[in-house]
Amino acid sequence: MKFVEGIKADATADIVYLMCPMHLLRLDELIKTVSPGQVLEILTDYDGALEDIPEWCEKTGNEFIGIEETGDFFKFYVRKKSD
């Protein structure tokens, strides 16, 4: 897993305390709202996202930048692919 720090995001979805598959649904919704090259941030405490979000990026061709761990939840960063 790639750990990052201080990434600036263009859009954020806070889904802390919400379960699967909210992380994938919100990711899918949010990616449509940003421009290519912009960065999404997903805040979640759902462990399954550790596997799901990198896999989603691989499938969709978006760039998985990495995660930042906080005390209670993870911050996932994804860059939207170019058209």
Next chain:
Amino acid sequence: MRKCYFDHVAANPLHPEALDAMMPYLREEYGNPLSLYPLGTNARSAIESARQSVAELVNVKPATIIFTSSGTEANNFALRGIARAKQAQGKHIIVSKVEHHSVLNSARYLEKNGFVVTYLPVDKHGLVTPESVAAAITDETILVSITHASREIGTIEPIKEISKITKSRSVLLHTDAIATVGNIPVDAADLGADLISMTAHQFYGPKGIGALYVREGLRIVPLIYGGIQEGGRRAGTENVAAIIGMGKAAELAKKEMAVREVHTRKLRDRLVDGVLKVPNVYLTGHPQNRLPHHASFVVEFVEGEAMLLMLSMKGIYSASGSACSSRALKSSPVLLSLGVPTALAQGSIVFSLGTGNSEEDIDYFLQEFPTIISKLREMSPFASGWGKSEEVNKCYTGGS
């Protein structure tokens, strides 16, 4: 025999337009709102349109409204969901002593699970003072939950003033606005509450559907896990028809609120004036700052259940205490918290009016009520030989 329904805080009749709006979703539009074909997407759009109407009723963004199965669920969700979400910051919660069971019992559940709960006292009119909230807040406090209005005594609490305190102390504020939303103007921003519970059957919508407003950006732990309904915050296939009914009722409530209020207030004031002419009957709750359709009393030397039964035999339907506690045969904790003596609290009776009530209903009721009280007092072992007790004098100085 005339039928006078005076128990609108227990349930309202369903508005015919709400029923009409619901019917297609009980018949031909039966699809699951998550399904991707038109039967599903039609139901989904109808839900979102209902969410918009409910949001407009309390002046918030639609995405902040989470539909629940009831007001009780909304209250449970607010208390337990916020307690879980905020427990790392503290484990102290403040509620008042005039809360509904769905708040009080949620607080007790949390108490059994490591939280500390302060039960705030109220004055003789049932008012929670903002000063008492301020004094009870500690560094550990995460949530204050005060009802907007008690369904038992009708008193409207100073939520706006309380919210100024909770905001300044960085504590969340929940208000159980089940009795007020749809009946009097409730504006979330103006009230300053972070969470607001509401239910449809208090404003001529169907039973079995409520909602919780959760301020944008606020994290809450779900009560019910499962699918992605309500943004993953409240799983379970939606009660589509009920949601549509709530949406329609919310739209009508917003439009007709002022007219309904004038109508019920006028009838309520006549009812109060008439009832207080009967000796040894006292108004409970705040004399002015109360729900416009609500009148509650304690009647000395009689027992609430007996009054209910005799009124019911005359076609007059009312309640004694809360809809739940009237079956539990115990003195209302809400009335006791006002300082009403235990014996007097047994003589509790609550009338709540609605759009279907008329002047003739009040005439009929005021003709029957004194006779019923006289009959019950003739049978009462307490009526003769008792003057007004010191306790009663203390509670109701100068009568009503």
